[in-house]
Amino acid sequence: MLKSWLARNAIFKAKYTKWAFLALLAIVSFISLLPLTRKYTIVLNSSTKEVHNTWTGEELLDTLDAERKRIQSALVNFTFPTESSTRSIKELLLEEGGAQHMTIIISYWRSGSTFLGDILNSHPATVYFYEPFKSYRAQQIRSPPHSEEAYQLLTQLLNSNYSDTEAYLEFEKNRNSFVKQKNIPLHRVCKHKGAKCFEPHFLSQFMKLYPFMVMKITRLRLSLIEPFLISLRYNLRVILLVRDPRGIMTSRSHHAWCNKDPDCAQPLHTCSDMIADYATAIRFSEMFPKRFMVLRYEELAFEPLKKTRELFRFMGLKLHRSVLKFLLTHTKFKAGGAFGTFRNSTATALAWRTTSPERILNIQSQCEIAIRLWGYRFIRNFMDLQNFSPLKPNFTVAKHFRLDAEEGVNCKI
Template identity: 40%
Template sequence: MVRRSELFGISIVAIVCLLLIGFSQKDVSTYQRSHRYQQYLDLDDSFKYTNNTVPSIDDVISNKNSLLSKELFNYKFPEGTSLEDYTLSTGGRPIRTVIITTWRSGSTFLGDILNAVPGNYYHYEPLLEFGITQIRGNPEARQALDTLKSLLHCDYSSLYSYLNFGMSHVYLFTHNTRLWDQCELYPAYCWNATFLSKFCKLFPFQSMKSVRLRLALAEELLQDDDLNIKVILLVRDPRGTMQSRKHRDWCPGMPDCDQPSNLCKDLISDYEAAGTLQMFYSDRFRVLRYEDLSLNPSVIIRDLFDFLGLYFHKDVEKFLNTHTKFDIGGVSSTFRDSKSAPFHWKADLDYTEIQNIEEACEEAMRLWGYVRAKNVTDMKEFNPLTSYSIN
């Protein structure tokens, strides 16, 4: 039988072992936390943690604000203005750009060009939760427009559905590279409305692209004087759009995606809406064909940036030089030989498929300056582009 003194000694040893294990695990946990945030510490030596604790939201915001000032050190703002004139956090008004288009029409490429601007905050596909459908009117239009307005105002306080969807579909945020960097460091803050609102307000530029909202509805955004947005309608040859959609597994069986007739009805309605917007908002609305952008990216983007009030920064020039010369990556890659990318449909679609699209899209193609192929031989060599005008 074990004596009482021996039992007491065994108990003491056991307690000491448990305490040592506990302290060891705590040290490992502390090291992991410290290591996890070391990358962020390296960005700015003035930003220090105390006791290896996670920084507060205000600490993260303050440090990001400091980093943005460095990032924008050589950005040329319009004469007589400075960074503070364009950030909501300082009572300024950001330069806001909204791209309206449809699936597989070049918006990822154009969106990434705008996101190459230093200090840009990218609202990528904010209507993802609506699924593979086009928003042409109520009841969906009200929720969609309220979401877009809240995001452009950097007000996440009421965006419960948007944030809930994003938590299980993180690509809603991953294209916003400046935000996603923080999400990887501070996962608990990533879907926090208070953090997101404060973070968004630091940025002098906001860009947004949507492939689900039709142009006529975007007039409500232009009517909001506080937003002072500029809208780009991005148009693509329906033959190119339908060819590109063939490679997406989410498109078949979705009428708004796999039916050329629906695509071209939207192209016609967008043309009609473009006439109205060009009449009343000529200084804040612009039409751009994907093919024109691809054939002359540097010229078109310089002209577009003049219209948007953006400086053609060296980072934008670098993006164009590295993303328009060679095909790299899969169907969603923006590394493309831009002069050939818009015309893959001529080799990828057979003549019967092209005829079916052209018959469903005759009026839309005429309005937007796209030429029909005469025959199989002509299809390979002809120029499918001609001029167009908005009436």
């Protein structure tokens, strides 16, 4: 078509024909290569729609302001305990120069951490980080280089600075809907916003709106949290959630993803981590008595209301009515699958007793020290297993402990 047009126009038959033609091609090529930095066009059902791939200034301000008002509404009549040094929500707002109230749960796969995380997440005006190291799959982070990577990411998340978190955000974009829904505020705001909600500029501002932050981690060992507890920059509390290794390993055996790595599949790996965490827990209990707490999952499952009251007292918060509502609706019956928390919590904690004696004996043989360190009873008689209670009463983390009264063995960590 272009050649026919040229043939019909004498001007292009002159000596400048070739140069004019090349100039035209250059212009067309330049236009086709222009980057679509602000918006692009898609055709859907024969209609044209404009889809912005970034926030406009007005849209961002409106979104943040709407969320700010929602938070204020959720905290109407909110008060702190009389013994708390915090007197106003403003003291906890990063965007106001305050120190966000942070709680990190350190635990193990299949140890009730989702249940505990959901309890804390039911508190109003809370933003929840569910497994920020999920990209490590079934591997544990214990030492460099992964521990250094974890430190960098945690630092950025705790400071609400997303300027250098490309790998983390890219992984988060592709996580399943169950995980995304755990961060209730972000899921609500971003349900129809797509990739815009993973822009560092937006997240850095959005996360600073919230006075309370909860983070659940099962891939990072306890000792690696120490720099954040030492730092005066963070208003941080750490909860170490442990569970009977027999319950942990029995629950994991039902999940194919766990069998791909020895960190998850082998009792010895997990129980070695539990022993190391016990030694760290001794130090933390002495160094940070008001900011570090140990909780056994079975205690929470057997007495959810009592233990939740203790948890919020440790956190320096009152037990809010929204938390009570969560407990009433999530500890009576089972629903929601293996990762859901609508369940009979006591039955779930002791479900491992129905497994074979051979499996239990195998776990016990590899985890005897961890079982005893964390205050669990050792099974010797399988005749009345369904009435067996694994918890030793009055458990505390201590430097000196007695493995078994009848064995007369004393140990020191």
